[in-house]
Every structure is written in structure tokens, then in C-alpha cells.
Amino acid sequence: MKELLSGNEAVARGAYEGGLHFAVAYPGTPSTEILENISKYKEIRSQWAVNEKTSMEIGLGASFGGAKTLIAMKHVGLNVAADPFFSIGYIGARGAIVIVTADDPGMHSSQNEQDNRNYARSAKIPMFEPTDSQETKEFVKIALGISEEYDTPVIIRITTRICHSKSIVEFNDRKEFPIKGYEKNVRKNLILPAHARILHKKAEERLIKLREYSNNFKYNTIEYNDKKIGIITSGISYQYVKEAMPNASVLKIGFSWPLPDKLIREFADNVETLYVVEENDPFMETEIKAMGINIIGKDIIPITNELNPRIVKEAFKTVEPFAPLDIKEKAPIRPPALCPGCPHTSVFRAINKLKLIATGDIGCYTLGALPPLSAMDTCVDMGASIGNAFGIEISQPKSDARKIVAVIGDSTFYHSGITGLIDVIYNKGKITLIILDNSITAMTGHQDNPGTGKTLMGEDTVKMDLKKLVEGLGIKHVYEINSYELEGVEELIKRETNRDEPSVIIARNPCVLLPEIRKKPKDKYRVDPDKCTGCQLCVKLGCPAISFDKSTKKASISEQYCVGCTLCVQSCKFDAINKIEGSL
Amino acid sequence: MNKRVIISGVGGQGILLASDILSDVCLKAGFDVKKSEVHGMSQRGGNVVSHVVFGEKVYSPLISEGDADVILSFEKVEALRNIDFVKKDGVMIINDLEIYPLPVSCGLADYPKNPIGEIKEHLKNVIVINGQEEAEKLGNIKVMNVILLGVLASHLDIDKDAFIQTIREKVPQKTIDLNLKAFDVGYNYKG
Numbered sequence: 066m067k068e069l070l071s072g073n074e075a076v077a078r079g080a081y082e083g084g085l086h087f088a089v090a091y092p093g094t095p096s097t098e099i100l101e102n103i104s105k106y107k108e109i110r111s112q113w114a115v116n117e118k119t120s121m122e123i124g125l126g127a128s129f130g131g132a133k134t135l136i137a138m139k140h141v142g143l144n145v146a147a148d149p150f151f152s153i154g155y156i157g158a159r160g161a162i163v164i165v166t167a168d169d170p171g172m173h174s175s176q177n178e179q180d181n182r183n184y185a186r187s188a189k190i191p192m193f194e195p196t197d198s199q200e201t202k203e204f205v206k207i208a209l210g211i212s213e214e215y216d217t218p219v220i221i222r223i224t225t226r227i228c229h230s231k232s233i234v235e236f237n238d239r240k241e242f243p244i245k246g247y248e249k250n251v252r253k254n255l256i257l258p259a260h261a262r263i264l265h266k267k268a269e270e271r272l273i274k275l276r277e278y279s280n281n282f283k284y285n286t287i288e289y290n291d292k293k294i295g296i297i298t299s300g301i302s303y304q305y306v307k308e309a310m311p312n313a314s315v316l317k318i319g320f321s322w323p324l325p326d327k328l329i330r331e332f333a334d335n336v337e338t339l340y341v342v343e344e345n346d347p348f349m350e351t352e353i354k355a356m357g358i359n360i361i362g363k364d365i366i367p368i369t370n371e372l373n374p375r376i377v378k379e380a381f382k383t384v385e386p387f388a389p390l391d392i393k394e395k396a397p398i399r400p401p402a403l404c405p406g407c408p409h410t411s412v413f414r415a416i417n418k419l420k421l422i423a424t425g426d427i428g429c430y431t432l433g434a435l436p437p438l439s440a441m442d443t444c445v446d447m448g449a450s451i452g453n454a455f456g457i458e459i460s461q462p463k464s465d466a467r468k469i470v471a472v473i474g475d476s477t478f479y480h481s482g483i484t485g486l487i488d489v490i491y492n493k494g495k496i497t498l499i500i501l502d503n504s505i506t507a508m509t510g511h512q513d514n515p516g517t518g519k520t521l522m523g524e525d526t527v528k529m530d531l532k533k534l535v536e537g538l539g540i541k542h543v544y545e546i547n548s549y550e551l552e553g554v555e556e557l558i559k560r561e562t563n564r565d566e567p568s569v570i571i572a573r574n575p576c577v578l579l580p581e582i583r584k585k586p587k588d589k590y591r592v593d594p595d596k597c598t599g600c601q602l603c604v605k606l607g608c609p610a611i612s613f614d615k616s617t618k619k620a621s622i623s624e625q626y627c628v629g630c631t632l633c634v635q636s637c638k639f640d641a642i643n644k645i646e647g648s649l
Numbered sequence: 650m651n652k653r654v655i656i657s658g659v660g661g662q663g664i665l666l667a668s669d670i671l672s673d674v675c676l677k678a679g680f681d682v683k684k685s686e687v688h689g690m691s692q693r694g695g696n697v698v699s700h701v702v703f704g705e706k707v708y709s710p711l712i713s714e715g716d717a718d719v720i721l722s723f724e725k726v727e728a729l730r731n732i733d734f735v736k737k738d739g740v741m742i743i744n745d746l747e748i749y750p751l752p753v754s755c756g757l758a759d760y761p762k763n764p765i766g767e768i769k770e771h772l773k774n775v776i777v778i779n780g781q782e783e784a785e786k787l788g789n790i791k792v793m794n795v796i797l798l799g800v801l802a803s804h805l806d807i808d809k810d811a812f813i814q815t816i817r818e819k820v821p822q823k824t825i826d827l828n829l830k831a832f833d834v835g836y837n838y839k840g
């Protein structure tokens with residue numbers, strides 16, 4: 066059977082065919098659909114972890130128990146998981162361990178474009194880089210095999226254009242393997258210095274063997290053509306090279322750590338000028354130069370942003386530089402925005418009005434930073450809002466201290482906010498933390514989390530009691546509020562930021578995009594133009610359903626987009642916004 | 650020669666579904682096909698773009714500037730935004746619909762007065778269709794996407810039956826006739 070699969074779906078299919086037992090991840094674009102698709106195969110147990118570090122540790126535990134395991138994350142997730150990740154590089158894999166890192170050149174939905182190939186080198190872990198969905202599926206299966214054969218975790222490094230591109234994949238059947246079972250082995254699994262010294266040596270020896278594997282790997286292939294230009298490439302860049310330079314000779318690297326040194330030398334000897342085309346860091350270039358081989362890379366290929374066929378053509382000067390038309394500048398930007406009726410809105414409106422310092426975090430709510438809400442000062446990494454707020458509090462002179470709030474989403478709080486809050490309590494901080502609890506991980510497309518009472522595989526589970534959790538940490542002032550009470554939210558935030566003790570506000574309402582919320586019949590509202598004074602208080606909510614006509618100086622509401630949250634009704638001082646009768 | 654198609658619009662308009670149907674059609678018609686898009690931030694009311702490339706052997710799923718044979722835009726400003734991608738002799742199909750981005754609706758930016766006019770100054774082959782109006786004529790605004798897909802289909806060298814068969818498989822049983830009718834409206838549209 067042949068089907069069009071995205072790279073993420075292909076990872077799932079490969080995991081299934083390769084006999085995977087267990088998969089674990091924390092969501093993160095562009096990797097999220099990997100677990101969502103694995104969870105459709107009931108033969109594999111799959112679950113969402115609270116973050117990437119716990120994913121890695123649970124995954125390793127499953128491997129201790131002899132299960133074939135896959136751990137997936139977006140590139141920055143590997144930073145969170147780096148501690149156990151480096152240890153696994155020494156410990157190896159009793160049950161196979163495949164770690165999928167989904168990098169994001171071009172930063173379509175990330176805060177940086179770190180190149181996780183560097184992690185393979187520094188943690189001494191072998192790495193595959195597929196060039197399309199078919200290879201992605203095959204490499205996951207191969208990785209499951211060599212992981213146990215060489216007693217090593219294996220990285221599958223994919224990027225946004227692999228994850229979210231579809232190409233044709235041929236299906237095979239699943240192979241079943243028994244789970245090997247647990248076996249105590251402290252010299253391997255307990256990495257004291259004495260054990261680790263030996264394990265480090267083993268890891269280095271393993272890499273030497275894997276270099277031979279790489280030299281013989283059948284997907285590391287030379288495609289000779291015109292030998293004037295020889296291009297070494299990997300991953301999605303291979304596709305760009307083949308389209309842009311159809312006559313060049315190409316060495317395609319499917320297994321890029323350790324690099325196939327013999328194959329590279331052979332290729333270098335047979336072509337006139339050698340190039341390397343890779344996105345972001347000069348990973349292969351640095352290694353190949355260290356082999357004493359002349360190669361041209363980042364001198365002509367940009368280091369920032371993703372590539373495409375045109376960039377490759379321009380680098381090799383086979384086309385003139387592109388001359389963009391200036392008329393497209395007339396298209397106003399269309400930034401993503403909080404949805405009409407988003408329950409996060411009221412908190413940001415209040416922060417804006419109260420002119421608070423607001424440290425932010427990562428999620429849909431980061432959009433509260435955009436105008437007109439403009440209610441976020443910082444965004445660094447998941448969980449950072451709390452530590453950042455506390456640090457600002459510490460560094461502010463008492464005399465002109467401004468009030469500080471930290472703003473975090475529910476999933477982000479479970480991911481890595483709890484530890485920061487303990488710091489605040491322990492070290493006598495006074496910040497106010499606002500947890501925006503929309504009962505879902507919204508940004509990445511609605512994944513369950515410990516607060517939703519459901520597992521990835523759709524089973525009921527314990528639903529975390531956020532208020533009790535926070536109280537249990539020692540916060541005395543914890544308040545829950547309905548986030549559609551515009552004034553109430555503002556008053557509560559004002560009161561708590563004036564308090565000389567730390568406090569937590571849990572602002573609640575489910576995400577408006579959740580299917581059960583979408584389905585509910587909704588009141589619709591409209592602006593009475595006779596009463597509208599053009600004050601724009603409603604416009605300041607940043608609701609995409611509200612627009613303001615500069616010529617008539619009147620606001621209006623799109624009936625199509627209005628979800629009846631009434632925040633604008635509450636914001637209007639002139640009773641100009643009314644329910645459309647019978648709109649339910 | 651490979652054909653390169655871009656479908657653009659605004660999050661929530663059904664761009665990804667339309668490009669899914671198109672790529673399935675290509676597969677059915679016996680082509681190699683790749684499709685590329687970006688998920689994530691774009692879905693919160695931001696702009697969405699999907700690339701579909703098909704032909705005998707496809708390498709890059711991503712289409713570069715100046716390389717698209719056809720662009721179908723579900724919204725006018727999004728057509729303007731992607732103008733650089735269409736070939737000089739390529740076709741642009743534009744749905745005559747304005748969706749205001751947030752900076753426009755809160756008065757921080759202006760929606761251009763005549764984006765289609767601007768595009769026509771640079772491009773010979775521009776087809777404009779009022780998808781909503783055509784859909785309303787059929788009594789269901791939801792079939793707008795299928796109408797637009799029909800217009801697109803009439804500019805691609807793919808067997809019409811592959812479209813019809815795919816639509817039959819993809820839409821709810823009860824709406825097959827309506828959707829096939831909508832597809833024909835687009836397919837026979839002379840803009």
C-alpha cells in the first residue's frame with residue numbers, strides 16, 4: 066500500500082512497523098503529530114509526559130526494562146532533556162532508544178534555530194537524517210535495530226520541512242518483538258565516576274565502530290554526474306540540491322554522525338570542486354575541514370534561516386538574484402492573534418491598564434505581547450516567567466519598585482513552572498503569578514495535560530487540582546477567578562500585586578477552540594452605532610471580531626466571529642453593545 | 650515538467666484541507682507528489698500557505714520565489730503577499746474576499762484599496778471569483794472551498810475524474826451531490 070504521509074506520520078509508521086513498545090513525548094511544534102499518530106496504534110503504549118526531561122527519563126527506564134522506546138521532542142525540548150540525554154550516551158540501550166529531534170530552521174514556530182546535530186557530536190550518540198517521509202519511516206526501523214545491536218541510543222534528526230511535508234510512503238507489516246525484561250546492571254545503569262570512566266571509553270569505541278557502519282550504510286550514497294561540482298548534503302537540503310543542481314554529483318548523507326570518512330574522501334577525490342550544502346550550522350563542513358579536505362560551505366550558503374531551491378541556485382550563481390516586487394509591501398501583516406473570546410484576554414487587558422511589569426512564557430498567551438494588548442515584557446523559555454519576575458523583583462530598587470506579575474499557561478506551569486515557584490516561596494519573593502488555565506495545551510493544537518483528566522490514549526485519569534498543588538507548595542494567597550469577569554480580574558490583579566507576599570491567581574475558562582466549547586450555541590453581539598462614541602475601549606481588547614472604522618469612528622462586531630464572551634460588552638461605558646435577540 | 654501550486658489564505662479557511670485533497674488527487678492520477686506547509690502559530694488567525702508539487706519525479710516539497718505555476722488564494726491580501734512566488738506567465742486565482750488582519754481591524758494599519766488591481770498590473774493571468782456569492786447561489790456557504798478547488802482544477806493537467814473520485818471519498822455522504830455541483834461551478838467558471 067502507498068500513501069501520502071507527513072514526516073511525523075512516517076515516524077509513527079516506522080515505529081509501528083519496527084515493533085516499538087513504548088513512546089513518550091511532550092508536545093512541541095514541529096514534532097507534536099509524532100505521538101498523536103503513534104497513539105493510533107494500540108499495539109504501542111504512548112503517553113504525554115509533563116516535559117522533555119521526564120520523557121527522556123521515563124524512556125530510559127522503559128529501555129532498562131527491555132522495551133523498545135521512542136522519545137520525541139522539538140529541538141529546544143532537547144535542552145530541557147539534556148541532562149539525562151548525555152547520561153544515556155554513556156549508559157546505552159538495553160531496549161532500543163530512538164530519540165527524535167524536530168529542528169526548526171527558519172523558526173516557523175520557535176524561539177531559536179539551534180542545530181541539534183551538534184548534540185549528537187557532544188553526547189556521542191549516532192544520528193540519522195532522512196530526506197523524505199519514506200526514508201524517515203525506514204530510518205526509524207533501522208535505528209530501532211542498531212540501537213540494540215550497538216547498545217546505544219540513536220537520534221533521528223528531522224526538520225520542519227520533513228515533519229510537515231507529505232510524500233509517498235510504501236507500507237509494510239509490523240514485526241513483533243518480546244520485551245526483554247529488566248535486569249540489574251549497576252556498572253552500566255548507575256553512573257558513578259568509577260563506572261562512567263569505563264562507560265566513556267566504551268562510548269568512544271562504539272563511535273569508531275559506528276563510523277564503519279556509516280561508511281557502509283546503504284543510504285549514504287554517491288550519485289555521480291558532472292564531476293566538476295560535487296555536493297555533500299543531508300536531510301531536506303538534499304531535495305533542494307537535486308532540484309537546483311540537477312547536473313552536479315552528490316554525496317547524500319543519511320547517517321550523519323559519525324560521518325562516513327572513507328566515503329567522503331572517495332567523493333572528494335573524484336570531483337573537481339567540493340561543496341557542502343546544509344541548513345544552519347556548518348556541522349559537516351567543520352568535520353570535513355578537520356579531515357584536511359578543501360570544501361566550500363558557509364562561504365556561499367547562508368547560516369541563518371531555512372534554505373530552498375532558489376537559495377541554492379543563487380549560491381551557485383546559476384540564476385540572477387531574485388528581484389522581489391515592492392507591491393507586496395502593501396499587504397498589511399497578519400500576525401497570529403488571541404482568538405475571539407480567548408479566555409486569556411481579560412488578564413492581558415488588566416495588565417495593560419495597570420501598567421505592570423509582566424514576565425511572560427510560551428504558549429498561545431505569548432500573543433498577549435502583541436498590540437493592542439501589549440501586555441508582556443519578556444519571553445525566554447518554558448517556565449522562565451516565574452524566575453524572571455523574581456529576579457526583576459530582586460534587582461529593583463525599593464524606592465521606585467513597579468508591580469510585577471508572571472504570566473504562565475497551565476501546561477507550561479506543569480512543564481517547568483512549579484520549581485520556579487518553589488524558589489519564590491523559599492527565598493521570600495513577593496511576585497504575583499497568574500496561571501492562565503484553559504484546561505488544555507492549546508498552542509500546539511490541544512494536547513491533554515495533567516490538568517485535563519485524560520491521557521494521550523484517551524483514558525480517564527487523575528485531574529490535577531491546581532489550587533491545592535499551589536497551596537501545597539506554601540503559597541497562602543491563591544485565588545481562582547472566572548476569566549470572563551473583566552472588572553473582577555482587574556481588581557484581583559490590582560489587589561494581589563499590592564500584597565507584600567507572594568500570591569497566585571488562577572484565571573479559568575476553557576479554550577474556545579475546544580470541540581465541546583465550539584459546539585455550544587452562542588449569543589452574538591452587535592454595536593449600536595447611535596450609542597457608540599468611538600472611544601475604542603472595546604478595540605483595546607484586541608478581539609479579532611471587533612473592528613474600528615476610522616472614517617465613521619464607530620466600532621463594529623463581526624457576527625461570524627463573535628463567540629459571545631461579553632468582554633466587549635463589559636468594557637463599554639455607553640451600553641452600546643447589545644445581544645442580537647434570538648441569536649442563540 | 651513538474652507543476653507547482655501554492656494555496657494561500659487565512660488560518661481557519663480550510664487551506665490545509667484543500668491542499669490535502671489536491672495532493673491526494675495527484676497521487677490518484679499517478680503522479681509523484683509532495684506537499685509542504687507549516688503548522689503552529691499560523692493557525693491563530695495568521696496567514697497560511699501550502700505548497701503542492703507534482704510530476705514525474707519531485708524533489709523539493711518547497712516552492713521558491715518565481716517558481717509557482719498556479720497560486721490559488723482564498724483571500725485578496727494573501728494573494729498580494731505571495732505575488733513573488735508566481736511565475737511571470739503563471740496563473741493567479743483570487744477569491745474576492747477581504748478578511749481584515751488584527752492591525753487593520755484595530756486601526757493600526759490599512760487594508761489596501763485595490764489589491765487585485767495591483768496584482769493585475771504585474772501579472773497577465775489573473776482570475777477573480779467571488780466564492781461566497783457562488784456558494785450562496787448553491788445554498789451553502791461551506792462549499793466555497795470546493796468551488797475554488799474547481800477553478801484550480803481547470804488550470805491543471807489532471808484528469809477531472811481523479812478530482813471527482815477524491816471528493817466523493819472525502820466529503821460526508823449526504824453532501825456528495827452538492828459538493829460535486831460546487832466543483833463543477835468552479836471548473837466551468839470563466840472569469
Ligand SMILES: Cc1ncc(C[n+]2csc(CCOP(=O)(O)OP(=O)(O)O)c2C)c(N)n1
Pocket residue numbers: 091092093094117139141142145427428429430447473474475476477478501503505506507508509
Ligand atoms: C521546551 C519546550 N517544549 C515545548 C515547546 C512547545 N510549546 C510551546 S507553547 C506550549 C504549550 C503551551 O500550553 P499552555 O501553557 O497550556 O498555554 P496555552 O497555549 O494553552 O495558552 C508548548 C508545548 C516549547 N516552546 N519549548
